[in-house]
Amino acid sequence: MAQYLLSVWHEDDYDLDFESDVARRRMAKVDAFNADLQATGAFVYANGLHPAAMASVARPTDEGVMLTDGPYAGTEKQMGGFWIVNAPDLEAAKELARRGAAACEQPVEVRPMHGG
Secondary structure, X not given: OEEEEEEEEEEOOOOOOOOOHHHHHHHHHHHHHHHHHHHHOOEEEEEEOOOHHHXXXXXXXXXXXXXXXXXXXXXXXXXXXXXXXXXXXXXHHHHHHHHHHHHHOOOEEEEEOOOO
């Protein structure tokens, strides 16, 4: 069985208020999705990320490694969380991504992992 990264994408300034009704609804749906992944053996690991503004980047340079604050990619979308799942093939992983996107109400990208 291969492993896939299902990454959740948000607006750059996304910061979920976990006390809001919207967040509670999404978290309940994500919890149910996670429970189903675990029950079927597809779950490997999942986690949410703090906003991209809290990121730091280490960049190799000719003089060594430079550390800068902020996200690596200066885009309007940033990764906000992810699942690592086991799936028999890419089509099955895409179905899990579809279900994950419905649960978190955000776009979910699927990427095969090397050696998984």
